[in-house]
């Protein structure tokens with residue numbers, strides 16, 4: 310039986326893209342196993358931080374990996390990094406999951422076209438690395454509000470409660486963190 | 499079309515994280531379809547999400563997790579139930595006015611009168627029936643009574659335009675309002691057609707009352 314391959318360290322962005330293209334083009338299960346080994350535990354951790362139950366986090370991680378397999382042939386390495394692509398899949402699954410719990414038929418995400426412009430596309434290859442550097446360049450406080458924005462459903466009010474800070478402080482801290490990120494990434498406003 | 503007003507970074511960040519409610523998300527998507535700048539901004543925020551995901555420490559999976567996923571790889575995805583055809587009233591728009599494509603699956607009600615020069619048409623999202631979305635039409639040169647907003651609101655100009663103390667808004671522009679803003683929009687010579695969404699969820703029984711309170715100021719306009 311196929312098992313996730315033992316690896317020495319996390320996959321870097323180039324290796325992730327190589328493996329995902331293999332899955333898309335040749336349905337390579339060994340490549341899928343490596344991606345599973347890297348992403349599935351991180352996906353679960355990601356959802357656990359957003360306060361979903363262990364069962365739901367496990368389910369979201371597995372469903373995301375299944376969608377990664379099914380959608381791999383639509384992955385275009387010039388458009389987005391693999392981690393970013395996986396993030397958007399799992400984010401949409403989390404939204405659907407919340408809606409299903411309320412008995413609502415989820416949205417058809419396929420209709421969405423939010424591809425970045427040509428200038429940005431040419432930068433995609435380096436983006437993962439630049440993003441990592443930019444995040445590392447934030448102060449601990451700034452990084453915390455940005456992380457919490459990704460891990461809580463109601464960013465402002467939720468973050469304010471969690472950090473025991475006034476809402477206004479949280480809002481201005483997010484604004485500052487985003488301005489700093491933009492500086493670090495060198496994008497025009 | 500030259501877009502001058504965009505959703506702010508904070509709104510785009512919440513859109514990117516999935517933390518924006520369905521109505522505000524819909525209006526943001528409609529703007530993004532015609533705005534490369536905001537698509538780029540969202541792509542950057544999604545890359546932040548990707549970087550955070552990639553940096554997570556590995557959590558322990560269920561022992562059979564990989565085997566379970568592997569056994570499902572050849573499974574055919576369950577066919578999605580055929581979507582119900584949306585109910586869309588004829589709004590008698592000018593022939594060259596196209597509604598944003600994100601509205602294709604939504605129910606769109608007929609125009610309802612709401613004071614001199616103002617009509618609105620409720621929009622219902624099948625995947626978020628509680629969302630507060632509407633099309634809003636303001637007649638040429640009508641001024642709206644000065645008002646503030648209790649909650650976060652996004653308004654995308656589809657046709658025509660208006661001005662207020664925060665600037666001039668034309669097709670493609672996104673007006674963003676919250677409690678900090680007191681303004682008196684004045685529609686231009688062509689009038690103004692907008693798509694608007696409001697923060698918060700409401701039950702059906704409270705819905706009209708809520709809009710009445712919100713639109714109340716419009717009633718005094720001449």
Ligand SMILES: [Zn+2]
Nearest residue numbers: 504533535536
């Ligand atoms: Zn924009």
